[in-house]
Amino acid sequence: MNPSLKFILAFIISLEISLKASLTTNILVIVFALIYLICTRIKIKELLLLIILPFIAAFTIFATLYWFSPASDPYYAWDLSTRVYVYTLTIACVTRNVTVTGFARSLEQNLHLPSKFAYGVLAAINIIPKMRMAVKQIRAAAMMRGMYLSFWSPVLYFKAILVALNSADNLAQGMESHGYVEDQKRSTIVVIPLTKKDWLIFFGLLILTNISLFLFK
Structure with missing residues (x-):
């Protein structure tokens, strides 16, 4: 998938999840993110780090809302704690198989940034x-x-x-x-394609996420 669209998709999903509580959607996003990382052949060590390192923050949020809050709300505690994994894993999916150079070129070519x-x-x-x-x-x-x-x-x-x-x-x-002149049009050495397939995946995942947000709690 195009690096720019991956970044925008992860940003929109993270923003929507932060605005509306839906534990089911959080779990679905986590599962699909893990499946994507496994399909891209992520190393076991890297996958374990993505699971273990956010656990401290997730457990702290859960313990604060469930055990130390005056009005204990298990659902809200689980919702906020799983958001930590949503943010972590979606960022991991964005950076997976994407180089810094490729991402910068995509921002320039596809999003038309300066x-x-x-x-x-x-x-x-x-x-x-x-x-x-x-x-x-x-x-x-x-x-x-x-x-x-x-x-x-x-x-x-x-x-x-x-x-x-x-x-x-x-x-x-x-x-x-080396001939760089600011605000002048430059030739493209490596083209970052933006295909119809990328748009279909983008809108498909975005629509499914919104359906889950508004149908499930």
């Missing part, structure tokens, strides 16, 4: 490994001078900001040297 936005997202994500290395180098240089820069040290973040500003300037110069 190219500077797509390239800015890619630049920000690709600079993260360089920033991690820069932080390690800053801490190592400080330790050689007898200074220990902790994780929350203002000096560490000030130096990291200077490195980021320098990297941003180098990136801008590099893009201009």
Whole structure:
């Protein structure tokens, strides 16, 4: 399915579920999300992490509403706690088999967002490994001078900001040297298709979700 449509579908479903309580719909979304992840051959370790990690938040919400609330409401407690898994698993489905580059290209081509936005997202994500290395180098240089820069040290973040500003300037110069001109039409190297099948799946899942929301509690 097209990455942009997957993102929009997950956003709409999550928004509707947050506005209307329907435990049955929550369970159905969770089941279908798990089936989709399994069909895409997700690793068992990743699937277990998606199930175990949100459990703390889900259990906290359930315990607060069921045991520690003045007016205990089991249905509402189950509804809100299962929403945690709905949000987690739908996001996992959106990111499944979708690269950051492909998603940025889809936003530019299919949703017609400005190219500077797509390239800015890619630049920000690709600079993260360089920033991690820069932080390690800053801490190592400080330790050689007898200074220990902790994780929350203002000096560490000030130096990291200077490195980021320098990297941003180098990136801008590099893009201009490769012919990038802001607000100018650019050729497409890799086309992200948006087919009728994508639209059918999009509207089909959206309609089924809304039917479930208004028919089941």
